[in-house]
Amino acid sequence: MAKLKSGVSSLPDENVFVSGYPTSICDLVPGNKYLCCNCNNVLKKAQQTLCGHRYCTPCLAWIIRNHESPICPKCKQGGPEALTEDSYLSADRAFSDAAINKEISELRVHCVTANCNWSGVLRDYEKHKCEKRSPDDQMQNKNGMLAKGKNQNSVNNNWKEKCRFSLLGCTYKGSRDKLKEHEKSSVVAHLSLIAPLLMQIKESLSLPEPTENGFQYPRQDSTAQAVRKVLSNLPNGELYAVNGDIAQDCGCLNGVGSTGTDLHTRLAMLEARTQVFENIISVLNREMDSATGKLAAALEQKNEEQQKVKACEQKITDLRCTLATKEMAINELHMRLSTLEQTSYDGVFLWKISNFTQKSHDAVTGRAISLYSPAFYTARYGYKVCLRIYLNGDGAGKGTHVSLFFAIMKGEYDALLPWPFKHKVTFMLLDQNNREHVFDAFRPDITSASFQRPVNDMNIASGCPLFCLLSKLQSSKNNYLKDDTLFIRCIIDASSS
Template sequence: MQESSIADAITAPEARFECPICLSWLRDPVLTYCGHRFCRTCIQSWLEKDNPICPVDNMKLQKDSDIFPDNFTRREISQHRTKCPNIIRGCYQELSPLDVEAHLLTCKFNPPELPDNEKLRCTFVDYGCLAKFEDEPEKQRHLEKDMQYHLTLLSQKLTKIVINNPANASASGIAQQANFWDPPSKNEQNSNFTANEATDNLLKTLYEKIVILEQKSREQDIIIANMSNQLAANNLAMSKIALRYCHGSYLWYINDIKNKINTMRNNQHIMHYSPGFYTSSNGYKLCVRFNLSAKDPNYIAVLIHMMKTEHDHTLDWPFSGRISVSIIHPTQSFRTIKETMMTRPELDAFKRPVQELNPKGFGYTEFTLLEDIIEQGFIDCNQLLIKVNVQPV
C-alpha cells in the first residue's frame, strides 16, 4: 500500500491531535512559542521558508528557539487505539495511530501485490485520473479523499468540450457528451441561456450529484463497517461457544503451516498453541501445543496443557482421563497418525492450574517425523489438521 493510502486508512484524529500542516496524527509533536502543535518535521520544513511564521496565526517563529517538545501530547496519542485498516479483510488488531504504518508493512491481511495491468482503475480514469489500486477499499478511500481533484478533472473536460466544439456548446450539447445532466425542454422557446450560463448550471448540477453520491457512499461505508464489526463479534462468540460445547473433541486447523515450520526451524524456542477447548460446558479446559522436538528437530512434538477456568473449584483434581491425539491425512485416512495416552495424576501437568496456562505439558516430544508429514501429503492447502479427543474418567 502506498504511503498516502496508509495515511488515509488511519482513523481521523481529534482536532487537538491533528497537525495543521499535514492534517494527520501528530508525529513527534512539538509546541510553538505561540501555543500551536505540529509534527516536528512539518513545522521545521515550513520554517525553512524565507518568511518563517506560524501557519496558524502568522506569528514570527525561530526554528531553533521557539519550538519545544510536547511529551504530554506524545503520551496521550500513544494511549489511543485505532483498528488496523485491514479490518475489512479480517485483521482485528488495535494499535496506536502512530504504529499503524509499521504494522501494515508486516500485516498478513494486506492485499496481494498485483501486476500493474491487473490493478483497479479510478472511476474517473476517462477524465484523466491515473490512480491504480490493489483492491476495492483502497479505491473507495481514494474517491472519498480526492473528490475535489475529480471535480477539477470534470471541469477541465467540460472546458475542452466547449473550446473544441463551440457549435455544440449549448447546455444540450455539453450534457449529451457528459451523460450527466438533463437539458432544458426543447419546447422552451424563450430560453436565453448563453454557453457560459449553461456550463455553470451543468457544473452546479454535477457538483450537487457528486456530493449526494459521496454522502451515500459514506453512509454505505459506515453501514459496512458496522456490519463487519458485528460479524466479527458474532464469529468470535460462536467460536467460543463451539470450544465450550465440543465435549472434548477438538479439531485444530493450523494455517500457514509451511511458514510456521520454517520459522520453528530457525528458532526452536517457538511454540504454537491452539485455542482452549472444554471437555464439557462446565468441564476441564485444555489446549494443544505444537512445536519441533527439543531433542531432535526432525520430529514434531504434540503436547496437552491444562488451562485455568472460572469454575476449577468445582472440578476434581488432578485431572484423570484418556487423551487421543491424531494428525489427520486429508485424503488417505489409513495414513492418519493416532496415539492414545492415559493421564498420570502424580505429574504437575494434570494438577489444578494456578495461572492461565499450566506451564507443564504432557504428550509426545517425538510424535512423528517432520519429513513424513511433508512427503506423505498431510499438508493440504498449506494447512495441517490435528484432532484431540479428551475423555475424563
C-alpha cells in the first residue's frame, strides 16, 4: 500500500488523469471551497465525499485506486479523533457536486501562455486557442506533446507491475488494468495466502488485560518480534514492503515507527465502525418493528373501514329501494288526488282540454290518436264512466270531424246497479263566448255490449263519430278554441230510462 501525501506530489508521474486547474489562471484568488483537498488546485469535475470534503475526479480516483483502505486525507490530518465512518472513501460514497461545479465554471480566468491575451470564464478555458503565439512556439509545443504522448504510451505498454500479494507468494505480473482484473478474480487465492500469516501473528502476540477504554495494546517488543519472525519466513527470507507501507503499518521496521499506534488506530477505527453498524442495525430493527406494528394496525383499521363502507353501501341501496317505493306510492296518490279533484258524482262532467294544437298534431301524426277523460260518476254510488275524444276523427269522421265517444268503466258499485245502461247521454262543445254551443245526444242501444256490465276495466266506447266539423271548430268566427283550450260537457240524464 502506498501512503497518501498531500499536495500535487501525491499524484504519480504515470497517472493518466489530469488534476485540477492551477490557481494562477484565476483573476481573483479562489476561495478554499473551490480547491481540491488533494492537489490544492481549482477543482476539476468536483466530487464531494460523505465527510464533506471535495476532490477532483482524477484525484479521488487515484486515492481510491492506490490505497487498500482509502481514508480522506483531510480527515486524517485532524488525527484519530477526527476520523468517522464517513472518512472512508470509495467510488459509491462520493457524488458529483453540481452546485460547486457550476460556480467554478463561472470563475473569471485568463491564459498564462506568453503572448496570449485571452480571458473569459473557466468553462471556456480549454476551448480557447492561443493564436498570438509564434509559429515556432506552436510547432515546438505540438512536437513536445507528440513526443510526450509516445513516451507515455511506450511506458504504459511496456511496464508490468507485480501483484500487491507478491510478498506472500503471488507471482502474477501485468499492466495496471490487468492487475485490477487479477485482483478481482483471485480474491479467494489471496485470502488463502493471508490467512496463515494472520494466524501466525495472532499466535505470536501476547495481549494484556483490557484497559478502561476497552482496548488491548500489544507490547512494542513482542509485536515487533512476532511480525519480524513471521515476515522472515516469507519467500527468499526477505523483509520488504512496497514503499514501506507494511513497515509503517506494523511499526516494526528496524525499530522505526510508532509503538503500535497505527495498529491501535486501525483497531479502534474497526471497533468504531462495527459499533456504528450495530447501532444502525439496532435502530433499523426498532424502526422495522415499529413500522410493522403500524402497518398491521393500519391494515386492521382499513379492514374495519371497508366493512363500514360495505354496510353503508348496503344501507344506501336499501334506502334507494325504499325511496323508489315511496316515490311510486306518492305518484299514485297524486294521480288519485288529481282524479278525485276532477271527479263528478252528479252525472255532469266538464272536460278541459288544454294545449289543443300540440295534441291535435299528435292525433294527425298518429302519436296519440285519442284522449281519455278522467272518470266520473252518474251518482255518488252510480255508474263509473269516462269520455274518449279523437281530435282528428275516427271511423266515418276521420280527417274531417272531431269524434266523441262515451265509455262505461268497471266501478266499485256495479253489483248494485241495474244493467244494461239505459240513461240518455248528451255531449256539448262549449262556445267560450256563450253564443252557439254544439250539441249531440244519443240513447243507449241496450243490445250493444258497450252498455252491458263491464267484464274488463272498460267497455268499448260508443258515441258520435261526426260530433263536430274540424273546419267549424277551428273557424275564427267561433270561439270554441281560446288560448289553445277547448271545453266539452257531458250530461247523463239519470231520470230517463
